[in-house]
Amino acid sequence: MNLNRRNFLKALGLTGVAVGAGKTLNATSVKKDSDKEFYAILYDSTRCAGCQGCEWECALQHGLPDPDLEDIPEVGKIRKTDENRRTVINVYSTSKGDVYVKNSCKHCNQPACAAACLTQAMHKTEEGPVIWRDRKCMGCRYCMVSCPYDIPKFDYHSSNPDIQKCDMCWDRVKEGKLPACVEGCPAGALSFGLRRDMIAEARKRINDNPELYHDHIYGEHEAGGTSVLYLSPVPFEEIGFNTSVMNKPYPELTKGFLYSVPSIFVLWPAMLLGIQKATSRKNNQTEDENE
């Protein structure tokens, strides 16, 4: 075979392109083959004593500054997660006394932030945690606009700002360990396991003790289902939960628009070219001649 240098390089280049394209094109179908189930955290606010142990464990695990000792949960004060803390405890005065609530990322089954991310920096892992990847992110903050829970936090005072959010300790979960907050909770308010098992456990607790619990598992259906599930003694609007969140996954809201894109890309140019031909001067001239 007569393969000179130039042709060899050409063939090499084309093969490279083909391999590269093949990889990216296949990527989506490969993912679907996974039969892993999502993990989930069950948070039982009837057991939480508001010790902030989870806040300390989280800061330690992720190299964040220690929680402020002065800044403790108080009724009437809303503490929020920010660029330095991924989880916070708040306390609400309710019809059944003071109730503590832990707030952090809910790890939606179909996260709005990941659908919004144009670089796949926000990513729903096979294990269930929604993670953020530094090297892909361009800092556009569209995830913050899209998240119904206002979870992703941006460091406005850095020249290389990160997005800060709970990643359910994905590194630990992959190794078969518990998330830091779950492991460090002394009151047993946090449990970790397969999402299906956590829902069953939550149901069981409600059934075993209907007096104690409000009959609703927040996160079973909210935002299309999330990987953090909540139990509460009172209706969830009393403890600061966003109850206007819809039960459909948020990415559904843009689906219709995105599905229309390919059809417009096919129809528009054809239609425009057709109109252009119909109105072009040549046609008009022949009409004039006929008249």
Place this chain on the structure above:
Amino acid sequence: MKMSSSDIVLSKENDRKSIRSFLVRELKPKGKLFTPFNLISVPVIIMGIIIIVIRFAKGLGAVTNLTQETPWGLWIGFDVVTGVAFAGGAYVITFMVYILNLRQYHTIVRVTVLNGFLAYVFYAGALLLDLGKPWNVINPIIGNSFGVSSVLFLVAWHFLLYMIAELIEFSPAIAEWLGAKRARKILSGMTLGAVILGITLSTLHQSGLGALYLMAKEKIHPLWYSEFIPILFFVSSIFAGLSMVIFEGSISYKVFSDQISAKDHKSHHNIIHGLAKVCTITMFVYLFLQILAFVHGKNYEYLGTRMGNWYLAEMLGFVLLPMILFFYSYRKRNLLIIKVAAIVTMLGIIINRLNVTIIGYNWDAAVQYYPTWKEIVVTLTIIFIEIWIFRWIINRMPVLREAPSWAKY
């Protein structure tokens, strides 16, 4: 046969010295230095550049009022979302001239396309200022990080492709400036393709800018949130762009009147009347869609509230009123009223886009977002630099004035 750029220039001027003197001559400023516009814009631009340096050194928080609850402020809501709507004139005018073959609008094609192109370049530039990690802006374009399920991914690609399409549409003027006959012929041949691509892209990203906000369902006031946002954004970009063409045209025809032939001066009146007609019709469609969205969303309950009054003010004062003015003025052939209508329409577009992106966004939050003066100065800086470049090009390339005789077809 291949042609290098030096060949092109050589075809006009025969030795290297004259190329250099041509460039030096063209790069020098023309006209008076101490005009009111220069005196205002230069200090603003200098201040804006200083603020931009601070922004990159110390982060966005040093110059903006952005918060965790309001991550997108003036630079996105005004510069990008509103600016791109105003740049919609380019795709509407190219549609009328190249697709519908309405030849009478041909004289304003170049200036409109130039405006559109510069608007996209600078508003995409504004987007870079707003990015936390702008060096990663390449990720959605090359690499293995394609977020294809994102509306912003679509918008980013469309911005890029549309800028290329508009550059191709405008490129014959550059070739005429350089005296490159062959290149002009080739580039002119690409115009129709670029126009068709450009219109398709515009349809999708004008509506896409609205679709960006679809997932912020509970955050935007119900009067401005509906599943119709993409369609509303698209339809309003038609009359937003045309109002900008009318507004910008009436200024350009005064400032650069020495460049415009008597014939073009006369035809410009007819062009503006025609555009007023298109504005009337599209605004009627838009108003109808707004009413549809209002009824569909069962939004009657909000009418008595503060936001409800603001909504009514927008719809009656900045959509219905300018629509009536446009209608009245093209029947009476009154240029002044058309200009007034165009300005009111543009204000209405600014109000509408800000209502979706800033005012109606987290309208019930405890802490409301207001832009800092620094954000406003940077926005003005971007607009002023754009006008400087626009003026530089108008004074050199055949945009408003007639093309050189060898380029006639």
